[in-house]
Structures are given as C-alpha cells and as structure tokens.
Amino acid sequence: MFNPQAEAMPVKELRKLQGERLKSLVRRAYDHVPFYRAKLDAQGVKPDDVRGIEDIAKLPFTLKPEFREQYPFGMFAAPMKDIVRIHASSGTTGKPTVVGYTKNDVDNWAECAARSLGCGGATAEDVVQVAYGYGLFTGGLGMHYGAEKLGAAALPMSSGNTEKQIMLMKDFGVTVLCCTPSYALQIAEVAAKMGEDLMKLPLKSGHFGAEPWTQAMRQRIEELFPLKALDIYGLSEVAGPGVANECLEQHGLHVFEDHFYPEIIDPETGDPLPDGQKGELVFTCLTKEGVPLIRYRTRDITMILDDGPCPCGRTSRRIARLMGRTDDMLIIRGINVFPSQVEDVLVRIEGVQPQYLIVVDRQGNLDTMEIKVEVTEALFSDEVKKLEALRDKIHHQIKTMLNVSAKITLVEPNTIERTLGKAKRVQDLRKLT
C-alpha cells in the first residue's frame, strides 16, 4: 500500500473527511465558477446547506454537454497563475472538455496514480513502462507522475514503436506495464514475431485501462505475460488514470474516495441507487482546485460492490468492472439492457467473440427484441434439432440474465453489417413520438 493512512482509513473517519472536503469544494465552486453558482442557486442550495457527505444528494448533477459548453476555461475555479497543467478530452463529439490542474491537483493526482501502482504491489524498486500516449490525453503523464511519486523508475515510452517497447522491456528489466489492454495484446503479437518469450521477463503487474475490456481479455493477457493484469479507471474530467484501480484480489476497483467520491444513480430518474445495483457512475472531485467537479455524470455503467471489506485491507469502496455506457443502454419493456450483457451471454455459450445484432422494434404497444447471431462453424450442426437446441439455449440464457425475452435468429456468416471492422450492435426501429 502506497499510503496506508489514507487507503486503510477507518470508514467513519473517511466519511467525516469527505464531508469536510465536500463543504469546502461546494464553497469553492460557488464562489469562483459562475456556472456552479447559477446551478446551485437554481436548485435553491447554498454552500452552508452542506454539512456532511450525506448532503451530497441535494446537489445538482454536472453533465458532459454542460462541461463542454464552458469551453475553454469556464469550469476553472483557480486563476491562470495557479494553473500549472492543462489537459483536454479528445473531443471526438465536438469541442473538448478542458481541465486545468493546480500544483496541488497534480500532486493529488500523482498520489492516486501511485496508489494505483501500489495496488499491483509496485514499490520504489520497480521499473514502470508507461505505454499510454503522452500529450493532451491524461494516460501517459498521469501514470508517469504516479510512478515518480512512488519512487519507481518511469520509462516514458508513450504508445507505438512496439519493437522498441519490447527491446527496452527486456533490456531494462521492466516490472510494471501500463497501457491499453488492446495494446498489450499487440505487444504480445509483435514479441511472438520477434521470437521474444515474454514469459521469461520479470514483469509482475500490468495496469490496463482507457478502454472497455473483458474477463476473457484479462485471461489472454495473463497467458501471454507473466503478470497480474489489473483494471485501472480514470477519466480526464475527473483527473485521469488513478481514480480507481484493482488490487491483487482482482475483484473490483478501489476508488480513491478521499479524493473522488463515487455514487451510482438510476440514469433515468437520477435517484441514488444502493450498493450492489448497477447504474450510472457519478463522481465528485472533493479536493480539486482547478476544476472542482460536483456530481459529474460519467455515463459509465457499473455498481458499487456490496460484498464486505476487501481482504487487501483497503477500506475504500470498490466498483465493478465497467459494464457499458448509458449511451449504449436500451430500455426494453422498462428493463435496462446493455449490448455488453448480450455479448457476455453469447461469449459464454460460444466460447468466442460472436457476431450479433440486436434489433429492437415496437409492435402495438409492446417492445420486441430480436438477437441475430451469426452461425460459425463451431456452432453449426448438421441436425436441425441441435441448432434448435442452441437457439433455445441462447433464448433461455438471455431471459435468465437480462430478464427480457428475445427472439433468437440464427443467421449466415458475414450477414451482419460491419463498419471499419467493428460490427454495429444495435438497430432500434422504434418510432417513439
């Protein structure tokens, strides 16, 4: 543990600390960010109304489009003389969201990134290869500062130039790898071509994130590298990598909640949900000075685990591996359905990544869901009854896991449209007026 005092703080003490920090955060936002002053006034909440962490539910949410409208510096609470770093989201859906960090913000972020590395057992002895991109994107610099804070040796590779990554990984005795899970797989592929045996390297942990990945990918990575593959979570609006990280138990990501307070809400109603129920992840950045975020809706779907304290000794709450995005969510007969859940069911039945398409329609007043599944050779049987049994099995599993009845249609290979190698997963034909 990098900082046992903070990471293993008794829960009661932690809640008290969070309450104090929330009070000063709301005061800071109200006094220095006109956007928040207007929002809090509209909600009829004064900074003095916040007395403890339980008052957080009184506060308004911050939405990504609102953040974007404040481009470039409308969300900043600190003057430029106190801002020491600026990062921005990729802005693929318009203007980027811009985040300014004060010296304290950079320190706190580095602290959380160092704790993340510590979750995998890293110490000052380690050599950390940072193969996330360096730049406006927070991945590279975030893990870099975290490694330095830990006292480890940071190897600032950024992404790309894979052969050199492999050469230095071997020659420098790298013990910790940080990159996207898909890049880890690419490294393994190139290493195999180069005839390098990665399993002989002294690697011990990997912090993989910045994109959704599956349990199956974790297994694959752990077969290819001699390391524990850990899930790391972060987003630039909140800080960057190091908001949450899995410990060696590999059961949920510890949220460094003395800095980033997590909530799960119903994405439809905005009501807070109890632990163990899945919904939209919301973060409040308790200590941020540059951009003091209040109840920021991440649009990521997960849940806070409710299965008691973690054996690792950290007292912070854990979130489950991300299950999808609210943008992908379908509401079918009032039930929230994520394409990732359908994919899970199919992976378990087929043992491989399936090609499928979810078609949602409305007949009369009733939503209908059809799942088209491409029949691969592994699934194909020469006998009608076996194919019918396969279809019924998928139907049954979907019904059990999602609580929705779907028509399963087996289709021929390559009949589901692919765009840029990626299949389109959902077709919503409902005309809701």
Next chain:
Amino acid sequence: MKVRQISIFLENRSGRLASVLKEVGRAGVNIRALSLADTSDFGILRLIVDDVDKGVQALKGTGHTVSLTDVLAVEVPDRPGGLAGILDALSGAGLNVEYMYAFVSRASDKAVVVFRFEDADAAIAALKKAGISILPAETVYAL
C-alpha cells in the same frame, strides 16, 4: 463405405438456396443428390457431390458455414415395400435414422437412399448382416 456429405447453413429467406447452388456450379462441382431440412427461421442444405473437397473449398471461400457429415448410401430394391424391408432390418438392430433422403439417379434396377445414423459403423455392421448392399463412396460420387 461412408459417403462424405456437405451440410450448409441457410437462412430461410429468398435467394439463399440459389446463391449456394450457384457457387457450387461455378466451381464446376456437380450435385449427385440433395435434401433440404427447413424450419421457420433457417434451413440445412445437404449435398452429395462428385468432388467433395472442391465443393467445400468453394463454399467456405465464399463465406458459407459448412460441415462434413458421414452418411451411408444404401441400395434399395425398386419395388413396393423395398424401403420398408430395410428399415425393418435397421430397427431390428436398434438403430435410429437421424434423417434420410432418396437419390435422384438409379444404380441398375435399385433405388439409392442416403441415410444418416448417429453411429455409422454400427449401421454398416447391421446392414451387412441383413444382406443389404451399401454403395462404395466412389460409386456414389460418380453416379
């Protein structure tokens, strides 16, 4: 003894059968017998062709889901009750027919019926014991 049959997955919509048969024809592969099993959603096309490997290659190359299944081609006396007699012998041996279909062409004065059994070897033994003639694969492909 065993004849290799090509099975192809088909969606139950217009033009799918024609598309598969066109690919087989384009590869210069001749169909000796066929059967189509269908449900409301999908079908399975089963083919006996003169060049199995070429047929499979052509279909896989065009993205079809294909599998090979061992079947038996049995000579059936071309007279009333001919097939019933053979089925009697099979059920007497406790063998279950998964599916069957008749050949279009004839070998001499006998009709030819294709059988799919769960256990082809047991079926061969039972048929031989009953004195029923099974056509060699080469003969079937060349019919």
